[in-house]
Amino acid sequence: MAEAHEAVAFQFTVGAEGVSVNLSYDVFKALIYSGCRSWKRRCRRTLKSLHNTIYPGHPLRGIAWCGLIYTLYIKDHDPSYHIIDWIDKHIFRRYFSKQNSQMLACVVFGTGTYFILIQIRQSILKLLFSYHGWMYQEHGKPMGLGQKVWGGLVKLFIGRNPSLYSYQSVLPQLPLxxxxxxxxxxxxxxxxxxxxxxxxxxxxxxxxxxxxxxxxxxxxxxxxxxxSSNYVSDWWEKFVYLRGRSAIMVNSNFYGLDAAYIRPTTVQSARAANIVRATMQYRVRLDHEDIAPLMVQNMIPLCSSQYERQYNTVRVPGKEADIIVHHSDSQHVAVYHKGRWFKIYVFYQGQLLEPSELQMQFDEILRDPVEPAYGEEHLAALTAGERPLWAEAREKYFSTGINRASLEGIEKAAFVLILDEEEFAIGTLSADSSFMSNKQQSENFDKYAHASLHGKGYDRWFDKSFNFIISKDAVAGINVEHSWADAPVSGHMVEYVLKEDIAHLGYDDIGNTRGVPRFTPPKPVKLKWAISEDCNELIERSLAQAKKIFSDVDLHVYIQDIYGKGFMKKCKLSPDAYIQMALQLAHYRDSGRFNLTYEASMTRLFRDGRTETVRSCSIESSEWVKAMEDPSVSKAERIRLLRRACDYHQEQYRDAMTxxxxxxxxxxxxxxxxxxxxxxxxxxxxxxEPWKLSTSQTAASYDEKHLKRLMAENPDLVKKYGISEKRNLAPCGGGFGPVASDGYGVSYVIASETLIFFHVSSNRSSPETDSKRFGEHICQAMKDMRDLFETEA
Known part of the structure; x- marks a missing residue:
C-alpha cells in the first residue's frame, strides 16, 4: 500500500510460459477515488455556479415561486394575463396531457419571471454598490438621511448567507x-x-x-x-508582472512571517504537518466556497476573483512573456529538503490526511539519507534568475522524459513546502517587554525576513503561487509569487492557517501533532531527475544571477512597541494616515528632500479590482514635515498641519479605493x-518617475471581537499561550524588495494596539540608502509625533 502511487496499474509480459498479467489494485482504488472526487467537484462547482448566478435569489425560492404561480393558476387566478395559456397551447399541449402541459407552462412562466425579478434585484444591488458616499462620511458624525436610506436599501436587497463568489456578478465596473x-x-x-x-x-x-x-x-x-469587466487588471497583470524579464525573486515576490507572540512547538515535522493540514482545509473551504466574502461595514462586498488561483497555480516562463497556469485540482504537495525534491499525497482514499499521518511522511523525509541527484540541489535557482534563461532551460531540458514528469510534480502541486535546514531562532516577543529587548530581537527578525524573501536563491520554487517555509526550529514563513493576486488574499489564508494550527489542531506536551494515525499513509515520492552538464551550467548561471540580486538586499525589521494604533485613535487620527506621515518625516530626514511615494490601495470594491496608488507625498504632508523641522513653529501649529495632512491623505485613499x-x-x-x-x-x-519610497500596509484581522470569540471557544489557549488582546495570533506581517535601486520598500502591519512591525528594504549598493538607518528615522519620527500629543492624549 505504501508504494501504491509509484506502481503501475496494469502490466503484462509475454514469455515462454505465455502472457503474464499483473494488476495493482491499490492504484485502481486510488484512481477510482480520484475519479469520484473529481466528479463530485465538478457537480459541486456547477451547482455553486448556478447558485451564484441567481444570488441573492435561491433555487428553493424559485421552486416555491413556480409552485405559487401554479396554485394561483389552477384556482382560476391567472397571474400571467394569459401568457401561461399561450405557452400551454403553442408549446406543450401537442405533446402532453392538459394537466401536465398546464403545469409545465406554469413552470416556464414562473422560472422566467423569477429570473427577471432576480435580474432586477441584482441591478438594484449593482446600483447601490456603485454609491461610495459612505466612505467620505466623517468619522463620529451621524449619517444623513440619504445615507440611512441607502444603507436600509442595501440591507433589504443584499441577501443572506453568501458564498465566496456570490456577489461577483453584482459588483460594479471600475469607473474611468x-x-x-x-x-x-x-x-x-x-x-x-x-x-x-x-x-x-x-x-x-x-x-x-x-x-x-x-x-x-x-x-x-x-x-x-x-x-471589459475591469479596464485595468488584464493589462496590469500582463505588462507589470508577466512581461517582466528580470528575476521575480526580490523584484516581485513578497514574504510573510509567523505569529509574533506564540511558538507552539519546536518540532519541525509537527509544525509542517499542522501547517499543511490547515492550508489544505482552507483549500477545501475555497473549493466549497464556504468562505464568506470580505465585507466593508458588513454591507459592501469586496471582489473575490483573486482567490480562484491561490492553489494549484504556477507561473510558467516564456522568452517574451510568462503565463499563469492554474490546474483545477491537485492531491499532493511538493516538498524540498536538503537539496531533494519530494511529493507527498495529502489525500488517501478520498480523505484529507490528519496531522499525525502527515507528520509520519515529513519524519520520513527528514530521516531519508539519499543524496540529491546531480543538479537537483540548485535546480530551483532557475526560478530565481532572469526569465529568458529559465524559459530556455525549460524548453531544452524539461519538456520531455523524466525531467518533465518530475517538473510537473512541482508545478502541479497544491503548493510548495520547504523544510529548511536553518534555525530562525526568533523566539517570541513579550507584550510587556522593554523596547531594548525587542530591538535586539529585530536582528534575528532580519535574518528570518531574508530567509523568507529569498533564502539561498535555490531553496524556494519562486514560480509557485506560494511556498510555506518551516525552519529547523519550527518557525513558519511564506514566500508568495505576486502576479496571481495581491498580498491581502494570501494574508487572509495565512491568518486562517495560523489560527487553525495553534487554536484548533494544536500539539501534545512534547510538541508533536495530536491524534493517532488511522493507517500508514503513502510514502513520500522522491522526484527523479536526469540533468545534463549543459543543463547544470544554466542552473549555475541562474544561481549566480540570483546571488547577485539577494546579496544586494538590505532588509531590516523595525519593531515599534513604544505605542500603536490605540494612541493614534485617542489622537482622533487614522492609524494608516498617521504612519504614512511618520514615513514622510523619516524619509525627509533620511534623504534631505521630498520624493515620490507609493502606497498601495485596493480597488476590490469593483469587479476584478486589484490595486491603485495613493501618492502619500502631498502639499499638505510636505508643509507639516517642514514645520516639524522648523523649531520656530509651535506645537499647536504642528498638530493643526498634521491633522490637515492626515485628512488629505484619507481623502486620497478614499479616491483611490472608489x-x-x-x-x-x-x-x-x-x-x-x-x-x-x-x-x-x-x-x-x-x-x-522612480518611486523612491514604496509602501504598503498589511492588514491584520484579529481585532478585539475576533479575539474574544477565539478565547471563548478555546479557554485553554489563554492558559497555555497567554493569548489576550495584547498577545494575539496576528502575524508579524511581511515585506518586499525596493522598487527603486536607490529607494526604500516599506511594509508595515499593526499587529496589536501597542505593536507595529515595519519591514524596510533597500539595496546595499546604493550609497543613498541604509535600511537600519531608515528604521531609526522611523523610530524617531514616531517618538516626535507622540510628543506632539502627549498632553492632549
Whole structure:
C-alpha cells in the first residue's frame, strides 16, 4: 500500500510460459477515488455556479415561486394575463396531457419571471454598490438621511448567507476617470517634488498631452472600459508582472512571517504537518466556497476573483512573456529538503490526511539519507534568475522524459513546502517587554525576513503561487509569487492557517501533532531527475544571477512597541494616515528632500479590482514635515498641519479605493500610446518617475471581537499561550524588495494596539540608502509625533 502511487496499474509480459498479467489494485482504488472526487467537484462547482448566478435569489425560492404561480393558476387566478395559456397551447399541449402541459407552462412562466425579478434585484444591488458616499462620511458624525436610506436599501436587497463568489456578478465596473481630473490631480501631487521651473515645465507637458493625443487615447480607453469587466487588471497583470524579464525573486515576490507572540512547538515535522493540514482545509473551504466574502461595514462586498488561483497555480516562463497556469485540482504537495525534491499525497482514499499521518511522511523525509541527484540541489535557482534563461532551460531540458514528469510534480502541486535546514531562532516577543529587548530581537527578525524573501536563491520554487517555509526550529514563513493576486488574499489564508494550527489542531506536551494515525499513509515520492552538464551550467548561471540580486538586499525589521494604533485613535487620527506621515518625516530626514511615494490601495470594491496608488507625498504632508523641522513653529501649529495632512491623505485613499485614482489611468493611457505608436513626453516622464519610497500596509484581522470569540471557544489557549488582546495570533506581517535601486520598500502591519512591525528594504549598493538607518528615522519620527500629543492624549 505504501508504494501504491509509484506502481503501475496494469502490466503484462509475454514469455515462454505465455502472457503474464499483473494488476495493482491499490492504484485502481486510488484512481477510482480520484475519479469520484473529481466528479463530485465538478457537480459541486456547477451547482455553486448556478447558485451564484441567481444570488441573492435561491433555487428553493424559485421552486416555491413556480409552485405559487401554479396554485394561483389552477384556482382560476391567472397571474400571467394569459401568457401561461399561450405557452400551454403553442408549446406543450401537442405533446402532453392538459394537466401536465398546464403545469409545465406554469413552470416556464414562473422560472422566467423569477429570473427577471432576480435580474432586477441584482441591478438594484449593482446600483447601490456603485454609491461610495459612505466612505467620505466623517468619522463620529451621524449619517444623513440619504445615507440611512441607502444603507436600509442595501440591507433589504443584499441577501443572506453568501458564498465566496456570490456577489461577483453584482459588483460594479471600475469607473474611468475623466482625463482633465486625472491630469489636475496628478499635477497637484508632484508640486512638492519640483522647483517652480520644473513644475512649470510639467504643466506645459500635461497641457500639450491634453491638447494632442490625450483625448484620442481617452476615447480608445473608454471603448476598452465599455467591453471589459475591469479596464485595468488584464493589462496590469500582463505588462507589470508577466512581461517582466528580470528575476521575480526580490523584484516581485513578497514574504510573510509567523505569529509574533506564540511558538507552539519546536518540532519541525509537527509544525509542517499542522501547517499543511490547515492550508489544505482552507483549500477545501475555497473549493466549497464556504468562505464568506470580505465585507466593508458588513454591507459592501469586496471582489473575490483573486482567490480562484491561490492553489494549484504556477507561473510558467516564456522568452517574451510568462503565463499563469492554474490546474483545477491537485492531491499532493511538493516538498524540498536538503537539496531533494519530494511529493507527498495529502489525500488517501478520498480523505484529507490528519496531522499525525502527515507528520509520519515529513519524519520520513527528514530521516531519508539519499543524496540529491546531480543538479537537483540548485535546480530551483532557475526560478530565481532572469526569465529568458529559465524559459530556455525549460524548453531544452524539461519538456520531455523524466525531467518533465518530475517538473510537473512541482508545478502541479497544491503548493510548495520547504523544510529548511536553518534555525530562525526568533523566539517570541513579550507584550510587556522593554523596547531594548525587542530591538535586539529585530536582528534575528532580519535574518528570518531574508530567509523568507529569498533564502539561498535555490531553496524556494519562486514560480509557485506560494511556498510555506518551516525552519529547523519550527518557525513558519511564506514566500508568495505576486502576479496571481495581491498580498491581502494570501494574508487572509495565512491568518486562517495560523489560527487553525495553534487554536484548533494544536500539539501534545512534547510538541508533536495530536491524534493517532488511522493507517500508514503513502510514502513520500522522491522526484527523479536526469540533468545534463549543459543543463547544470544554466542552473549555475541562474544561481549566480540570483546571488547577485539577494546579496544586494538590505532588509531590516523595525519593531515599534513604544505605542500603536490605540494612541493614534485617542489622537482622533487614522492609524494608516498617521504612519504614512511618520514615513514622510523619516524619509525627509533620511534623504534631505521630498520624493515620490507609493502606497498601495485596493480597488476590490469593483469587479476584478486589484490595486491603485495613493501618492502619500502631498502639499499638505510636505508643509507639516517642514514645520516639524522648523523649531520656530509651535506645537499647536504642528498638530493643526498634521491633522490637515492626515485628512488629505484619507481623502486620497478614499479616491483611490472608489476608482478616482491617478496612476492606473495614466498607465492604461501609456499602454495605448505604445499600441498606436504615439510618443508622449508627458507619459514617458510620468511612467519613468522612480518611486523612491514604496509602501504598503498589511492588514491584520484579529481585532478585539475576533479575539474574544477565539478565547471563548478555546479557554485553554489563554492558559497555555497567554493569548489576550495584547498577545494575539496576528502575524508579524511581511515585506518586499525596493522598487527603486536607490529607494526604500516599506511594509508595515499593526499587529496589536501597542505593536507595529515595519519591514524596510533597500539595496546595499546604493550609497543613498541604509535600511537600519531608515528604521531609526522611523523610530524617531514616531517618538516626535507622540510628543506632539502627549498632553492632549
Amino acid at each position: 476617470p475623466s482625463l482633465d481630473d486625472t491630469l489636475r490631480r496628478y499635477l497637484r501631487t508632484v508640486r512638492p517634488l519640483y522647483s517652480d521651473a520644473e513644475y512649470h515645465q510639467m504643466e506645459i507637458l500635461a497641457d500639450e498631452f491634453r491638447r494632442t493625443i490625450g483625448r484620442k487615447l481617452q476615447r480608445f480607453l473608454w471603448l476598452k472600459w465599455l467591453i 476608482g478616482k485614482g491617478i496612476d492606473r489611468h495614466l498607465f492604461c493611457l501609456y499602454v495605448l500610446s505604445k499600441y498606436f505608436n504615439m510618443e508622449s513626453p508627458f507619459l514617458q516622464r510620468v511612467l519613468h
